């Protein structure tokens with residue numbers, strides 16, 4: 001456990017209590033293991049840690065109500081940087097008794113003050129909020145939950161494999177060939193010829209269906225064998241219903257995209273979005289900050305101060321990007 005010690009006064013003020021020989025040693029016990037929570041209003045967010053032994057809290061309040069501890073898109077890391085100023089402040093309080101998250105999250109702030117000592121940041125320095133996606137390093141991990149492991153999906157190739165070239169690597173892509181039939185669906189078809197005894201390969205062309213954008217080999221792309229995709233399109237709702245599996249024109253129990261007998265196609269240039277359940281870790285790190293004691297002239301300057309980390313899970317939507 002890494003600890004940051006405030007050893008006395010880094011910047012000795014003119015009216016410092018050090019003059020009488022006191023050495024103030026504050027054990028400042030926040031680090032990357034410290035659990036953070038947050039509350040937001042429309043215009044402000046407070047990220048806070050609450051400790052009980054001793055009772056103390058540190059928080060960063062900043063004028064941005066959009067903080068979520070997560071982010072959209074396929075990136076694996078996102079960093080936000082906020083300058084420390086009059087509205088973006090780090091505040092430390094030692095307390096005479098325990099508090100709960102309501103201390104920060106109630107619309108009506110608690111009336112009883114139990115603050116024993118308080119430090120507030122002075123202008124200068126900044127806070128970095130670094131959010132990363134938690135991905136398992138296990139070789140059998142299946143980050144997109146499509147039934148094919150990250151290793152088999154080329155996560156460890158350089159760059160990671162992206163079969164359909166839509167900007168989403170296979171290990172995070174739920175529809176690896178962008179044919180609008182999800183990989184998981186393509187790999188759970190029964191009564192099909194198999195590729196390497198594992199994956200259905202309907203047209204036996206050596207490309208398993210989940211990586212084959214023309215599954216029956218009739219030279220009509222699977223996504224274009226989705227004849228009813230535009231049936232419910234209106235000016236208000238331009239989105240196609242993307243599901244080649246529900247088209248069976250000759251009603252023989254075999255969907256058109258797997259059936260050589262059917263003729264007909266529709267140009268479909270829309271693609272299923274990926275909904276990925278992701279977990280995030282956010283580290284909050286202050287850099288080059290000064291904290292001033294509100295009842296004395298004591299100022300503490302710190303190059304780096306880790307406030308802690310928070311965990312968030314969220315379903316993010318990732319749109320394929322087709323050139």
Ligand SMILES: [Ca+2]
Pocket residue numbers: 162163164165166167168169170173175176
């Ligand atoms: Ca892809």
Ligand SMILES: [Ca+2]
Pocket residue numbers: 144146148153169170171172173174175176183
């Ligand atoms: Ca995949």
Ligand SMILES: [Ca+2]
Pocket residue numbers: 177179181186209210211212213214215222
């Ligand atoms: Ca396919």
Ligand SMILES: [Ca+2]
Pocket residue numbers: 214215216217218219220221222225257
């Ligand atoms: Ca076809």
